[in-house]
């Protein structure tokens with residue numbers, strides 16, 4: 001039925017933030033790689049400074065695959081479905097969501113790799129929240145350091161180091177794990193408001209620093225520095241100063257002559273040889289035609305929800321419950337980053353946040369991860385506090401009136417004329433842990449247009465996450481108040497529905513009874529199937545996931561190329 | 569309370585001018601433009617009927633009014649934005665608009681004796697308030713859902729890129745002193761005391777910047 005294509009060494013499913021990185025070490029090592037990407041190529045002219053298209057319509061000009069398979073959500077097995085999200089947060093294009101993401105480019109904190117052992121050591125085993133399935137990662141930050149470094153230099157990250165080989169520099173993040181060298185570019189510039197917030201943080205005895213961003217602060221790799229016009233919050237960069245994989249690692253891999261990109265290729269199944277239980281390649285649809293692409297190795301990098309869905313849909317005699325799922329671990333240990341519980345402040349002065357973007361800001365990590373003493377607290381973990389410069393007209397006018405004015409009409413208008421540029425929303429990224437009853441599976445009734453089930457999320461934030469949220473809102477209130485805020489408003493914890501930071505589902509670990517992939521990212525049950533993306537991460541930490549997922553993807557790809565003979 | 573804030577803001581702006589920073593005041597702050605001056609003629613609706621469009625326009629005009637002498641949602645042509653979007657990206661909501669706008673008039677007649685457009689501004693406000701509070705009858709699923717939908721689209725239509733048919737003459741951007749789209753932003757333009765000079769231009773003004781017009785109409 002499907003047209004058989006010529007066999008290749010490696011097929012990568014999805015050329016987004018992680019797939020787009022994995023192709024480079026492979027192509028450089030001499031592997032023939034085919035990248036199957038559901039979206040199309042987009043370029044600078046697709047990225048108009050248009051708030052409606054970026055922030056309200058999910059880029060209608062791009063391929064809408066994700067929007068046709070938005071996961072469903074319920075808080076637990078007995079709860080009714082939550083209202084369906086109108087838009088999927090992620091993007092279909094060559095480069096994936098790295099085109100329109102905010103590009104904050106963080107390393108994790110050393111603690112995030114050792115939550116169980118460090119918590120036990122410092123506070124006792126009873127402090128691991130009940131029902132949590134958290135495990136230590138199979139390795140520590142030191143193992144990932146060189147891969148973080150490679151990605152920072154290949155993709156291009158701006159920032160200021162706070163710890164080079166153990167030597168602490170208070171201009172950077174003093175809590176970060178040791179790194180071997182400085183960032184490839186200095187940090188993005190601050191604004192007067194972020195500088196003021198930095199000074200206020202210092203007054204509070206905290207250690208503020210500029211956050212790292214995969215955005216050029218100066219010319220890098222022949223691409224220009226950022227011009228700070230904004231509109232890259234869910235928008236692409238019109239001058240290629242944002243370092244999506246589309247402009248960095250993917251073209252570099254293509255130049256080797258060993259990466260073939262097939263766009264508008266929608267993978268529907270990963271195939272297996274029933275006798276050997278190894279994957280043989282993938283089946284995809286392009287232009288309504290079905291193709292079979294044979295490969296020695298398959299790397300799955302289609303983002304958490306689709307990684308899990310493709311595995312669960314790829315049933316066979318050898319894997320009746322879905323590929324690599326004979327231990328029932330696919331979909332388990334799901335987390336969405338605890339980024340709700342935001343805090344919004346109203347100031348008595350104009351901030352001038354009309355320009356800039358979410359990655360242009362000031363961070364405080366004093367209350368992130370285990371950077372502070374939890375002996376007297378009733379939770380573990382913490383959050384990164386982040387104040388940034390980002391405002392566009394529709395969202396500015398959609399501000400809260402803080403109970404000080406009506407929500408429409410003449411009184412509202414008078415209020416927003418005064419205050420549209422006087423508010424700031426801080427979102428704190430907070431520790432999230434996996435739990436027994438938070439998981440992904442296939443929805444029994446809701447289907448995509450091809451008739452395949454969409455992913456179903458069954459998950460809710462637990463006490464530990466809610467306590468971290470409330471604690472961080474208190475810290476953020478302190479920060480805003482010290483800066484002169486005249487009102488603050490606390491946001492709700494929110495739900496664990498479709499998220500931009502979705503982790504787990506194919507967790508990495510040595511124990512195959514509780515993890516889908518081994519320490520190198522290859523499925524315990526299917527040795528020539530690699531899985532890349534935040535779906536392999538077992539903890540979230542207090543920082544965005546992408547750089548970590550990219551470092552892990554590089555590591556998986558490098559391992560593959562180095563162990564080719566024993567793996568194939 | 570608001571007049572007080574206005575005073576301190578004026579003072580702040582004066583200080584800015586006094587220290588010689590290039591300040592450009594929002595248009596309305598210097599010379600309250602008569603709302604009527606700023607209002608472009610209503611265009612022929614592309615999706616809604618003339619009667620539906622008139623009701624919607626009147627609603628928008630109360631949600632963001634021009635009573636203070638500065639342009640509001642009517643002058644921004646928010647209803648044109650909604651009308652055009654209903655032919656494209658928002659086509660799935662065409663029926664909800666037809667039903668909701670019809671319900672507004674039925675409710676206006678039963679509670680105030682005449683069509684929404686014929687009511688005084690105060691009566692129109694009372695009807696909108698009842699809809700928001702979900703106490704207005706005759707709406708499916710309920711009046712608050714319709715109110716919230718129209719309110720969200722009125723915000724979009726008032727503050728969007730004018731390529732979408734709303735924010736006519738940039739009155740929405742001027743209302744909140746948004747200095748507009750600039751393709752490069754200097755460090756000074758991110759200082760708190762600086763009011764960058766308003767750039768009244770669409771992202772789609774120039775074919776070298778983008779492929780065609782705003783998508784999804």
Ligand SMILES: Cc1cc2nc3c(=O)[nH]c(=O)nc-3n(C[C@H](O)[C@H](O)[C@H](O)COP(=O)(O)OP(=O)(O)OC[C@H]3O[C@@H](n4cnc5c(N)ncnc54)[C@H](O)[C@@H]3O)c2cc1C
Pocket residue numbers: 013014015016017018019020036037038039089090091092093094095096097098100101102103104105106233234265266267268301302303304306500501532533534544545546547549
């Ligand atoms: C608005 C926004 C802001 C964000 N900001 C940040 C930030 O500041 N810092 C940060 O670290 N992270 C951020 N993120 C998260 C970040 O985008 C993700 O972590 C990252 O993109 C995940 O990489 P990925 O390759 O797994 O998924 P993606 O980048 O989404 O790529 C997946 C690719 O797979 C393709 N694909 C999917 N299914 C198939 C299929 N069946 N067949 C073929 N191809 C398929 C998709 O088309 C897509 O191109 C943000 C996300 C959003 C939406």
